[in-house]
Amino acid sequence: MKAEIIAVGTELLLGDILNTDAQFIARQLAELGITLQYQTVVGDNKKRLTDALDIAFKRADLIITSGGLGPTDDDITKETAAEYFNRKMVLHEESKNRLLSYFKGRNMSPTNMKQVYMPEGALVLDNDNGTAPGCIISDGKKTVAVLPGPPSELKPMFEKGVRPYLEKQQDFTLVSKVLHLSGIGESAAAEKIRELMQKSSNPTIAPYAKTNEMVFRITAKGKDKEECNALIKPVRDEIYSILGEYIYGEDNETLVSSVMKKLIEKKLTLAVAESCTGGLVASRLIDHPGASAVFMTGLVTYTNESKTRLLGVKPNTLDKYGAVSEQTAEEMCIGAAESCGTDIGISTTGIAGPDGGTEQKPVGLVYIGVYCKGKAVTKELRLSGSRNKIRNAAATAAIELLRQQIIQEDKNGKDKDQR
């Protein structure tokens, strides 16, 4: 199967937004083993979109569009695709009911009703994160999947509706396993398993650098899931034997979800005291559903006064070593746990910039601390980049340090049991 992507939106042509949808879809198609030879971007213009569909269907049998499903007059993707397939637009009752319940108790603009008229005979794709349903129109030879533009709507719709549809069309199965690593960079990790990567053709092993982490994707091609999984297992095991200490989870696991699950399982409560990350650590941990079982309190102590008042950091420590110091990080994490009565305390303090750096304490210098059941550990980080980048990297490092301490605590507990 050959596919193309057509992203629709004048804002893409003006450079107002980045075409992240195309990257997401491209990666999904690669995973599915579907060949992608062209991507196109076109504005919200019926004539030009029709031309683009025409050109693309001369080269491919599957087109995936993103964008142009909004409620306004210049959103024309769905209508243009329908016309291309000679389909009438008909009211889709189920989508209408979803739309009305979405707006329940709020004002709905009458133009939103346009969004629930769908091409006759199309497979309608529910939108769990917005008002515009997507759809798949096919005449048996040519197929177009019409998806909304916002990534938060497009991604789940692709995964829930388009991917299973495409998997059915393929006469082979591709299965991927993703291993998530933190605490090691892409090139260092790839170097360690270079030989394994080179000799592996089925499954393939591909490294990807992501923000604050890296992943290896192991992809096997086989006649069914079982065959693929059997191909993946020995390769997965070999990667674990080399890089196991850096692997925090598989597939949809995130660093936060792996840490939070462990905390919930072990009933360890925590409190967070943040200075330079200013709420990022708390906010990431709380993004995990069920966080309320273990997350007790977060304190953004941005001033010396609040570090002393809320965390009991000694004025003497602040005077002698400064707010950005190992000593302050240590007292902050201990103080967080003690003042909130939790098992664990996490702390961050540093200089996120762009101002405030000195020769001795430059922008990017951050101390993080984790106190866990009587033992406090701190770490010095030397980060670079924008304020936003430094704050995010510091938050990730603090969560990674927490993960290591829980594992350590786990080991200690087991050692004790064995004695």
Next chain:
Amino acid sequence: MKAEIIAVGTELLLGDILNTDAQFIARQLAELGITLQYQTVVGDNKKRLTDALDIAFKRADLIITSGGLGPTDDDITKETAAEYFNRKMVLHEESKNRLLSYFKGRNMSPTNMKQVYMPEGALVLDNDNGTAPGCIISDGKKTVAVLPGPPSELKPMFEKGVRPYLEKQQDFTLVSKVLHLSGIGESAAAEKIRELMQKSSNPTIAPYAKTNEMVFRITAKGKDKEECNALIKPVRDEIYSILGEYIYGEDNETLVSSVMKKLIEKKLTLAVAESCTGGLVASRLIDHPGASAVFMTGLVTYTNESKTRLLGVKPNTLDKYGAVSEQTAEEMCIGAAESCGTDIGISTTGIAGPDGGTEQKPVGLVYIGVYCKGKAVTKELRLSGSRNKIRNAAATAAIELLRQQIIQEDKNGKDKDQR
């Protein structure tokens, strides 16, 4: 002039990298007033790239390519473009000297020499940040600018070589003004100025929805900046007269930067007490450089105990109305300001889901509060979507409510002065 972008690279088709070059070039073209109707991505394949050039030159007179200028055999963009214009590849002495001095004292792969053969008669664009020069080939009617793929090489080359070349071809200037709105949706905002949008052709007015905000872009075409600015002003003023209360800033302003600048200017200190947003409000405000001048303390009070201990929320209030209630939001924002001794307190409390909702208090019900100099205001939100989306929308709404209260406080102050 009509232009198209062709990005060349198999890694784009596999989704390994994001097409940031296209966004950069698109924005530059928009600023130059050059119409961009299509963007294409194609792999490192001569036949398909030739086809893409063919299709693009039927629709446009200027093509800008990115990528495919590397030293390996599959880098074919420059050679394919030369063949398209019937130009031989000839050694470019100056580029050769630059290349040799670039590699001085280091090993150069012999394949790098390929990079300094240029299409005969082309305008060669020096690469100050890498080994691949770019070029512009033109036959008077059709023009192609061939640029390297890495953004760190493409961007400076565009600015230094391509932009001046294109500016010479244009006989007019375009100027844009962006108005940022929050607290109103795209369709509602567009509805209110529909008539103005329809009757405006120079300048044009275009609405865009972004995450948690919307913008109007006003773009004027004239012989110089002054003429464009004079065309923009009355339209800008008319939009302000209709939607002024929702406009928080212009051009590069963000909601957070507009609020933080006001707080810093007025020396108003603040403390934040968050439940469901769990650090997001604090973290967004602290992302503003210089936040430490006004941001004092953030409290993520995720439990009833911490709401009472840190914020002084009455146990009776929590018992009677629940943690997710207007009353609790009010006591939280007052308690934040009082316990931290700040002018302003902000609070959020709600049910972010996916669990924890009831019929009376469903997932998405959030109360936000802002206390500002003796007066507390609360607001009920009914949000939908994922946990992450609800938390982000609630954080934005809280910052927007803060913005409104500062404006109100400003007005009150001025009224008082006049009395």
